[in-house]
Amino acid sequence: MLYKNYKYEEELLKLKDELKRLQTLTTSDINKIAIEKAQELILEKEKDYEEKLKELNRYYKLEKDKLIQSYELKISEEKNAQNKIKLENIKKGKNYEYQIKIYYENIGYKVFPNGFVNGKNDKGIDLIAYKNSEIRLIQCKCYTNPPKQYLLRKFIGDCEVFIRNNPSLCDNKIIYKDFITSCNDKDYGVVCYLREYPNEINYQIINYIN
Numbered sequence: 001m002l003y004k005n006y007k008y009e010e011e012l013l014k015l016k017d018e019l020k021r022l023q024t025l026t027t028s029d030i031n032k033i034a035i036e037k038a039q040e041l042i043l044e045k046e047k048d049y050e051e052k053l054k055e056l057n058r059y060y061k062l063e064k065d066k067l068i069q070s071y072e073l074k075i076s077e078e079k080n081a082q083n084k085i086k087l088e089n090i091k092k093g094k095n096y097e098y099q100i101k102i103y104y105e106n107i108g109y110k111v112f113p114n115g116f117v118n119g120k121n122d123k124g125i126d127l128i129a130y131k132n133s134e135i136r137l138i139q140c141k142c143y144t145n146p147p148k149q150y151l152l153r154k155f156i157g158d159c160e161v162f163i164r165n166n167p168s169l170c171d172n173k174i175i176y177k178d179f180i181t182s183c184n185d186k187d188y189g190v191v192c193y194l195r196e197y198p199n200e201i202n203y204q205i206i207n208y209i210n
Contacts, residue, residue, distance in 0.1 A: 030106045041094050096142035096208050100180055101205065105128045109136065121202035124158030128169075130165060141181040143207050152201055155179050177201045182208040 026031075094116065103113045108131050108158045115126035127138035141147050159177045163170045179201050194203055 085111070092208070093140070093142050096182060097140045099209055100138065100140050100206065101127055104138070109134075115140075124155060125160055125162055131180075133172070133174050134176065135170060136176045136178050137178060138178045140182075141179070143181055143183045146183045146185040146187040147179075147181050147190065148187050149193050152179055152190060152193055152203070156201060178204060180204045180206055182206065 007134055066082070097113065101113055106110050109129035111129070112128040112130075113126075114128050115122040124139065126140045127136075129136040129138060129174050137159045139158075141151065145154065156177060161173075163175060177200070181203075184205055184207070190203070194201070
């Protein structure tokens with residue numbers, strides 16, 4: 001004996017009724033349904049588009065943030081590297097000044113470390129060396145590249161200002177202006193200047209001892 005499947009029977013009846021309903025639809029009914037379906041589809045697509053747009057904007061924001069972080073990190077690393085180089089150069093310059101100080105002391109001078117004591121207020125004079133009636137105003141340049149002519153002219157000007165502002169130290173003294181560099185090469189402008197004014201400045205090359 002077969003038993004009826006009421007669930008399937010019920011679903012089949014519903015489908016039959018739906019089929020009859022669809023078969024009796026007018027053109028107007030069909031157009032109305034089509035418009036409603038189209039509107040539903042449009043709303044669905046608009047919603048999908050907005051979600052995709054939001055997702056894309058979130059992606060671009062994350063990528064932008066990553067780029068900014070990467071750029072800031074690179075800038076920070078470059079600044080740190082530059083600061084490290086700057087500090088190393090400052091340290092190297094101070095070591096060179098000390099080396100030149102010892103050099104003059106070894107040949108009988110008493111040396112005042114003007115640059116070390118006064119820092120940026122040294123007025124362009126790194127060391128002041130004394131011996132008998134002599135005073136040597138000294139500028140130290142621990143450079144890899146040869147100093148330019150304008151640095152010599154500036155040093156001479158700084159020396160003249162120092163002499164004018166310190167008469168008690170400089171009056172009746174033999175004053176030398178010693179420009180000392182660690183670079184073995186000479187800039188062409190410096191060569192020309194020294195040739196034209198041989199007694200204006202004492203240009204010396206003393207290699208840096210690390």
